[in-house]
Amino acid sequence: MGERYETGVVVVGTGFSGLGMAIQLKKTGRDDFVVLEKAQDVGGTWRDNTYPGCACDVQSHMYSFSFEQNPDWSRSFSPQPEIWDYLRRVTEKYGVRDHVRFGAEMVGARWDAEESRWHVLTRNGDEYVARFVVSGMGALHIPRIPELPGLPDFRGKVFHSAEWDHDYDLRGKRVAVIGTGASSIQFVPRIARDVAQLTVFQRTPPWIMPKPDHAMPQWAKRLFRLVPGAQRLYRDAIYWMLEARAIGFNGRLGLMKAGEWVARKHMTRQVKDPELRRKLTPDYTMGCKRVLISNDYYPALARENVHVVTEGVTHVREHSVVAADGTEHEVDAIIFGTGFHVTDAFDELDVIGLDQKNLSKEWRQRGMQTYKGITVSGFPNLFFLLGPNTGLGHNSVVFMIESQIRYVTEAIEMVERNEAKALNVRPEVQDDFNERVQHKLVKGVWTQGGCKSWYLDAMGVNRTVWPGFTWRYWLETRKVDPADFELIS
Numbered sequence: 444m445g446e447r448y449e450t451g452v453v454v455v456g457t458g459f460s461g462l463g464m465a466i467q468l469k470k471t472g473r474d475d476f477v478v479l480e481k482a483q484d485v486g487g488t489w490r491d492n493t494y495p496g497c498a499c500d501v502q503s504h505m506y507s508f509s510f511e512q513n514p515d516w517s518r519s520f521s522p523q524p525e526i527w528d529y530l531r532r533v534t535e536k537y538g539v540r541d542h543v544r545f546g547a548e549m550v551g552a553r554w555d556a557e558e559s560r561w562h563v564l565t566r567n568g569d570e571y572v573a574r575f576v577v578s579g580m581g582a583l584h585i586p587r588i589p590e591l592p593g594l595p596d597f598r599g600k601v602f603h604s605a606e607w608d609h610d611y612d613l614r615g616k617r618v619a620v621i622g623t624g625a626s627s628i629q630f631v632p633r634i635a636r637d638v639a640q641l642t643v644f645q646r647t648p649p650w651i652m653p654k655p656d657h658a659m660p661q662w663a664k665r666l667f668r669l670v671p672g673a674q675r676l677y678r679d680a681i682y683w684m685l686e687a688r689a690i691g692f693n694g695r696l697g698l699m700k701a702g703e704w705v706a707r708k709h710m711t712r713q714v715k716d717p718e719l720r721r722k723l724t725p726d727y728t729m730g731c732k733r734v735l736i737s738n739d740y741y742p743a744l745a746r747e748n749v750h751v752v753t754e755g756v757t758h759v760r761e762h763s764v765v766a767a768d769g770t771e772h773e774v775d776a777i778i779f780g781t782g783f784h785v786t787d788a789f790d791e792l793d794v795i796g797l798d799q800k801n802l803s804k805e806w807r808q809r810g811m812q813t814y815k816g817i818t819v820s821g822f823p824n825l826f827f828l829l830g831p832n833t834g835l836g837h838n839s840v841v842f843m844i845e846s847q848i849r850y851v852t853e854a855i856e857m858v859e860r861n862e863a864k865a866l867n868v869r870p871e872v873q874d875d876f877n878e879r880v881q882h883k884l885v886k887g888v889w890t891q892g893g894c895k896s897w898y899l900d901a902m903g904v905n906r907t908v909w910p911g912f913t914w915r916y917w918l919e920t921r922k923v924d925p926a927d928f929e930l931i932s
Contacts, residue, residue: 445568451475452855453563453573455549458487460579460828460844462530463508466537467848471856477571478539479563481548485534487581489527494607494626495633497523500654500736504674505681505839508533512674514667520656544569551793552576554823559864559931561824564793574865575855579828582907585784585791589621592758599762600776604630605783615639616775619764621756623649627780628735632743634778641749642772644756644764647894648722650706650729654736688837689912699729699888713741722753730836731892782897796822797867811906814873814927815920817847817854823865823931824858826851832880833916834898834907836889842913850920857923863930872927883910 451473454464457480468476484490499506503521507513511533517525534540548566555562563571586603594601602608604626617640620627627643628651635641667674690698706729714720723744725732744751754767763773784790789811794802800821806812813819816833817826828847829840858866884890884905889898898907909916 445565445570447570447572448477449572450477451573452477452575452577453561453571454478454577454579455563456480456487456579456581457485457530457534457543458489458579458581459508459530459841460581460847461487461577462534462539462579463841463844463848464577464579464828464851465539465542466508466510466533467852469537469539471852474542476542476573478543479547479549479565479571480543480545481566483545484531485540485543486527486530487579488605489523489530492523492605492607492626493609494604494630496629497626498629499523499526500625501685501839502681504678505685506841508841509678509845511536512667512678514664514674516659518656518658520654549580549792551795552825553795554797554825556797559823574858575824575826577826577828577851578830581829582783582834586779587781587784588779589756589781591756594759594777596761597759597777599774601779603779603781611776613638613776617773618642619644619772619774619777620780621764621777622646622780622782624780624782625733625735626782628737628740630778630780631749632737632739635743635746635749639748640774641746642764642774643744643749643751644766645722645751645753646755647727647732648725648753649732649735650703650725651709651735651737651740652702652706653709654738656738682838682842685838686912686914702734703729710741714745716745719745719751722751725894727894728888728892730888731894732896732898733836794822794825796825810900810902810904812873812877814868814876815847815850815916816909817850817920818866818868818873818928820868820870820873823867826854831906832877832884833909835913836898836908838913843909843916846913846917846920850923853923854928857925857928858930861930861932863932865931866928867931868928880910881905884908 452468454461454476457478461478462485465478482490498520502519503516513529547569550564550566552561552563560572560574561576563576586605588603600611613634614637616638618638619642620631621644623643623645710720710723743749752766756764757767758765763771765771789806790803792803802822811831813827813830816830819825828844833843854866887910889905889908898905900906
């Protein structure tokens, strides 16, 4: 039997979401909270993903907390070690580390209607009892590895990009990379020059735009440090530039043609072989799958020791990967760049709400549905950060996280101010919200673009992306409307 702990709020995870929530709780004068973290340090996805070339694809001056600007980012798009370091510094500065319970992985939670409290269970058997639970788990933390026939029999090295084996020396090896998503286009250029042979198995080619990356000049860093508001203006300029992209993603598909023209020119400049260009040209509208940015991916694929296979993988043998056309590719290592479990990320959690409602079962049957991506009917005092339909294809999710943190804080205060035990979003309010979101998404590029992507669940419904401008979401979450909720007293 594990230990039992009582507190006011349980926050789950120490990525941007969990840390942001913890900091906000501290700012409002609360100390009655714990943060559960499955690993031994803070940082979430920026702790876990250490593959070569790992960096953010949103400018760092925007992909950071608005209340904790960093004037010293080395580049416009900072590499993973800097982002992780930023999160650790923020943790120390705001005194959050003392609230974190490391090695505490949440596996389930049960709502006790008599107590009006959550009983949160961890893998090591400890139990945390609290009135409020805030999940900052995020979706990009459970690596997705395809169940390829024969994979257990492979004699070489196998790992996922999010679990990079730095002890394995790739130099001089024959390597297979399966998957060509956001991670692969960052690590492929880094390993292509070291390996003897690189075989890239591509199912669907991504649209790739030039990456407007550059080192931040010293004068700019100095300006941001010394002139109040200078970095705020720079951040605002980035925000509105990124925000403009939402127009094309959300129904004006003609605007995506301009982006496709830029991407094609980018490819033509970097890939001279017409056959390779044919393999790398997408047949769907830009934005249907995640748009990627890179200046060195195409040149890496054009190297003599790199081969792109588009026939798909059928099975794996002891020393090789076999493509659908029967071609056998002998390799020493297989690296999966196949992304994460997103629309089924909560399947393994055992969360029981009112009337014994099981959250993962509800979501499997009806799809992931929440109110504003934050609350779920039937699960009182449970809040999600970056929940369903609040991910983005065009701007910084940290902006969304901060909007949600503010909303959750106000919701908690509303319960306490009214001397209620809990709040529960009304089912008709949640249904109306989901209808509105899905109505907008039907017109968007994710549905109309002619592709299958991880944005869609098993039913083909987009449960991932927010349809439209982030400033609209900011407006929707500015105030908690008491009429949306039933207060349980």
